[in-house]
Structures are given as C-alpha cells and as structure tokens.
Amino acid sequence: MIPHNSDSNAADPASRILIVEDEAIVALDIKGRLNALGYTVIGIAPSGEKALKLATEHIPDLILMDIMLEGAMDGIDTAAAITAEYSVPIVYLTAYADTETLKRAKITQPFGYIIKPFEDRELNLTIEMALYKHKAECALNENRRWLTTTFNSIGDAVITTDKYGKIKSVNTAATHLMGTTIESLYGHDFIDKINIVTPQTFKPIKLFDDYKSGSIIDDAVLKTKRRITPVSVNVSSIEDKNNSIGTVIVLRDISQLKNSEVALKNSLKQLRRTFEETVVSLTSMSEKRDPYTSGHQQRVAELACRIAMKMNMSIEEINSIRIAGILHDIGKISIPAEILSKPTRLTDLEMELMKTHSEAGYEILKGISFPWPVAKMVLQHHERIDGTGYPKGLIGDSILLEARIIAVADVVEAMSSHRPYRPALGLPRAMDEIIRGRGTSYDELIVDACTQVIENDKFSFESRQDHI
Template structure:
C-alpha cells in the first residue's frame, strides 16, 4: 500500500525526477509534478495529494512560499519545504505558512521519508484536534446553559452564545476582562454576594451545583440561576506538577422555572379555595334542611381544629380535620325534615333513621378523592372508646384520631346549643359530660385540650382564621 500521495513542486526537471524516483522507492505514490506555483495550485485541485513537497525558490510570479500560502488557504494541505536557501528572511517568511517540515538540500532518502511521515502524522493529529475543537465549539454554542471559562486569575477566556445573551455583552468585549466586571453571584436567600468563584469550587475533579443563586449584571438585571463551577487543572510548565489552570462556570437560567412554580402555586391556591367553597356549599345544603342547627358543623370544625392544633397536628392534617368537621353531618340530607325539626323526643324508629346519618355521609363522601380520611372521620364521629357508639361499635384505637377529636367537639357544641326538642343545656353540663367520661367514651387528650380551651375563653362564633388559613403558597409547594 502507498504511504501517501505526494505532489512534487520543483522547477528543476532533473531534481524533480530524482525526487519522484526516491518517493517511489520509499513506498510513496507520486500524485504529480509541477514546475510553477500556478501549476501546483491547479494540480492540487485535480490530483488531491496528501502532502506537498515544495521548493522554496520557484520561478514565476509565485514562489514556493506564496504557493504554499495559497494551498493552505484553499485546501489546507500539509507542506514540507525543500530548499538550499537558509537565510533568515526566507525562514521567517516560510514560518508564516506553518509548514510541517523543512528539508534542506541535499538530503538522504531516510531524511526524506522521515520528514514526510512525521509531517503526515502531525497533520492528521492536528486535523483530529481541529475537528474536536469544532465539535466542542458547536456543542457549547448550542447549549441552553451559559458556559463561561476563565483563567486561574479569573479573566474570561470563553463565552458561548447563551452566556452572551445572559450577560448582554458581546464575546469580544467580555474576553480578557475579569469575571467580576461582567456579573456578580448572589445568594438567593440572603441576597449577599459570593465574593469569588473559588468559594463555589470543591476539591479537584468535582463540581458543586448551587440551585438558589442570583446572577446580577452591572446594569442591575437580576436572573435566578442554578450554577456549577469546575476547576481546570493542567501541568505547570515550570515544575511539571499539576496546578489550577482555570475554571468553567455553567449557568442555567431558572427564570422560566420560577415563573412556572409561581403559576403552579397560584393555581393550587385557587384550586384549594374552590375546593373549600365546594365543601362549604355541600355542608350548607345539609343545614338548609335543618335551620335550627345552622352553623353547627362550622362551629364543631372550629373547635376540632383548635383541639387538633393543641395536639400538634400538622397544618395539612388540620385542614383535613376542618373538612371532616364541616361535613360531619352531611348525611342528614337523608333524614326527613320533620324528624330534624321535631319539637319533641324522637321515637325509637325516628332515632334509628337519625343514627343512619354517619353511614349516609360516608356513602356521599367516600368516592371523593380527599387527601385526608374525611369520609372515615364522618363515618366514625359517633363512635365511643368503650364500643357503645354507632354505627360500627368501634373501640379505642380502632377509631381514627380525627373522629375521636370530632366526637369531643360535637358533644360540647351540641349540648351548648339549642335543639328543636330542648333548650341549650349549657357549657357547664357539656364540659361535665366530657370530663366525667374522659378516657371512657372520649379521647383523654382531646378532652383535656377541650377543657383547657373552653376554660380559657374559647368562643365558637368568634371570627378567627380557619384551620387552613395559615396555608401559604410556599406550604402548597
């Protein structure tokens, strides 16, 4: 196989024939021979050689150096000069064309072979390197993230297109300037500036990701960003040891994500408001049929929330408790209005119908996908610790916590309020009821907190934030 196709550019015919013969003996293929610069340019286009052996001193308007310059510009061909000229001026001109070899005449076959093979290897390596650089440049230029590199002293050496857009400055104006002249990094929480990129760097070979940062330009434009800073290490020419060569800062704008998060929080807040309004409308529907106990569910919900808060329930659990309290008697829509408003004691049959309201409420609510056990709390709010309650006769821990809290709040509010068949029994009797049955019928902790609240001046109808009113947009997120 041929070691490579060589174009010989030599104006002395005998020398040219000798070189071609040598090349053939050394295993190379002669792509052609040219005696002038113009002919060399034409043959380079048609013969497509791998390398050009160029005599420096050619006759005609183009000498060897001018011809080599054109070859490099047009086809980026590797050139090895062949010449007897060694004066300083000629050598300086030749260097401008970045030749891959310089072989003085006369030369031996092995010198010619080594010069050509070394030139081809070097040219191939340089070609691969340039291809890699182009690929890297294209990749970095197409990234949505801003990429900024600096030297070890913090002076900018590279910006991609996204960095130019983010910083609102051209690459030519930015390169060579210290990064702190182009932007500053602030901590989002404290809004305090980070003094140096080294503060964001971590040990050799790693990169630190910072999510909640702000990039500020000298014009005062602020952009929420996530960024990482990676140190670059390279051997030190003076001692050969590896040292810090520079840093690469990758910045991702978080403005769109922040706006999306804000929109989501607003949507969630609006959805929760609609959800709560729907729950209140459902509760109001049940109370319309029983005007004598209007407001009972809301008052029970308020007291239950106060008890739950004292028990250390989370804000989310308190919201679920409020929902359960607001809906705990929704099953009374099944009870005839004449039973609900009967101004006398209920018969055994009528009481049986009245006692069905927890199960009816459960049937209404269990298909609703609440994030809390609302339907179960409604079903169990008349259960008692000793198993004497209804509808399931559950005991102790088998009754969910929300239902145990509602049971205490429901009894206290019901006994304190008027009913069609009796006048209000008063708060004292209501508190005596839960106190005497503390741990027997009613949850002991719920009773203790209820007594503390009522003796502390708790008022059912006093305007106060609902359980979920403290839920902020941040908590929703």
C-alpha cells in the first residue's frame, strides 16, 4: 500500500543544510559553496552541543558533519544523538579516513562520506544522493508503517514463510490465536511451531506438500498447548518470476461459526420434534372420531415409506411420503361420526359425502408451510392413473408420484384391516387387488415395489404396530 502524496509534483524548495564544523574559515568556505550551489544554510555549529541545539530548533534537511569537533562530543557522537531523535540525513566531512574512524562512522548509518579537500561537484553530487536516498527511505518507512498497521489490523491470523517454510512474519491476530509471541515464532519452521490437523482424526495437515497456491481448507483444527480451535485455512504462494519465494497462510477462527451451526442444528431438531408432535396430534384428533381405523394412517405411512425405499427415492422424498401418509385421512374430521362408524355399507349419498374427505384434508393442510406438497398428496391419494379416482379424476403422471404410492399403501392396509362393516380381508386379498389393477388403477412400478416389500421382505402390518 503506497500512501498518496498530494505534493509529489510540486517543485522542491532549496534544501536547508546545517554545517557542523569547528574551523570557522572552513565552515564559511563550505557555506559559500553551498549557497553557490543553490542550498540554504540554516546555521553553522562549531561543537556537538551547538549542533544538537540548532538541529532541534530548525530540523534541517541535511547535516554536513565534521568528525573532529571541539568539546566533549565528536561528530560521530553528535550524529548518533541527532539521528536518535530526528530523521535527518548526515554526510560526514573530514580529513580523517582511517579504518577505526570509518568503523565508528558506519554505526551511525551516514548517507555519505566526503574526504577533505573536495570539489564542488563532488559536494553537490553527494548531497543530492543523500537527499534522494533519505527521501526514498522515508517513503519506504512510511509504506512499512502503513503495511504494518494494516497487517496487524487484520482480524484473521496471517503468517508468512520463506520458500523453506521458515516463519518470516506474524500479525497480532496470529499471536492471539496461538497464545504466543512473535519472537517465539519468527525464524522457526512453520511445521514445528504451528500444528494444523484434520478435525476428525487430528492427523497433521501438510500445507506445503499437499496444497497448491489458492487452496482453501474450510474445516481444520489449530492445536496449541492451551486450546484446540476450529479454523479455516487459506494458502497462497508468493511468486517472483514464476518461482515461489514464500507462502502466506491465513487462519480464520471459525469457533463462533461452529457454535452457531451446533445451535442451528439443535434448533432444527427442536423444530422437527415440534413439527412431528403437531403432525401426530392432528392424526390423533382425526382418529378419535374414527376409532375403528385407529392406527390406519401410521400403517399406511409405514408401508408407503417402505415402497419408496424400494424405489430408491431420496430421504427427503421418503420423509414427505411419511408425513403425507400420516395425515392422508385428516379430512375425515369433517365427516359425521355416525358415517365413519356405520356398521353397514354406506349409501350412495353417504359415500359421496365420504369422498369429500380428501378435499377437506387439502383445505386443512394447504395453509401449512410444509417443505413438500403434502396438501396435494393428501388431495390426490384416492386418484387412479386411469382417471377413475376422485376428487379430480386425474390420470397418469398428473398425479404426484408420492400420492400414487400412498394410494397403493392405502388400499393394501384398508383391505388387510378390520372395518365397521366387514372383517379384515387379509394381505393376500389386498395384494390380489393391486396386482389386478397394475397398470390400470395403480402404477406398475409401485405395485411391483409393494409386492417385493411384502413378499420378499416379509413385511406385515401386525409386526409394524406403533412403529412410526
């Protein structure tokens, strides 16, 4: 990130230079040369103490510093004191160039070193190079501050490594996540210090071996001495001319997400329990008005689900059939109790009234926001694929597959069970009925699946009492 400099195109004013020189004649000569070269001299200091005072008052753009000065501080001591407080480039001016002096001078990181005597051109070139270098370093340091602040402001843990996997940088979020310090991580192998494992087996994840740049691991675990934290991991390679020179690993703490998922699952379980209890209550309410068919809806739902399983339908489809099966006769609430429990065959008028129960069931259920078309399944469970059913006389695929399955299960259970007007006819008679209607009244595939469930799987209603 490079901060915008609104004055980048403005003309630079004359650079302000402080001369630190204890020989007055030499200092005046240097001042004259600087003025001739277009620089502004803000002062001349004969000692280190005076130089510190002038530097504090004026903050020059550059200091020309003689190494040998009068007083307790020489030029190198003065330069060290000034640079400790201010960002000012210093160029040494001296007649001494011995190895020991150079070694001391290097410690203060000067921006230039001119040996007396010198030419104006050499002086000008050294000053301009020092000013340019200092300006570039200031910009670099400013960018570094921006980047460091941004890096440490990122909420996710960010770790960078070199191409050998040694940790080069760690942001504040990473130290908090791992409960450690930057010093304890820097320079160490990533795999030795940071343990990322799979959530199921806690087997180490080999980020550098098994994952390419741009890889995202949505579900992993960060193990530290203090805790285990679920994380997502993003791996990105740092490229230089198509060669990887390092890696950036971003770890995001997903503990809150995991907790939310658990809470959501628990909420869904509770909602499903409430839903199931509501369905059972509706079923119980309808069966109280027709005690002779108590358990009929549950048994129909059980057989219908077994048929659906045999047809390799999805879990969601099977669940929808189960709910619709349990509620398929809910509309009988609207039928007079004396008709429901009549011990003789119904008259034509009574039968027509009885046939309205599927539409009544639809009206009861259509306002409930089921995740499946349960109300339509209930409406169509007496339809027949040849159009002889009711209430709409639908044919073929215009009848929901789920409704066609419930229709077959309903016939088998009804014929197999006791009714007020007749004794139970038994499974063999019921199977004869649906086989006789195979391809006409009932869907061929459903009849075949029902046959396999009852004959091959040995299904019986007696063994399924209160199973649902």
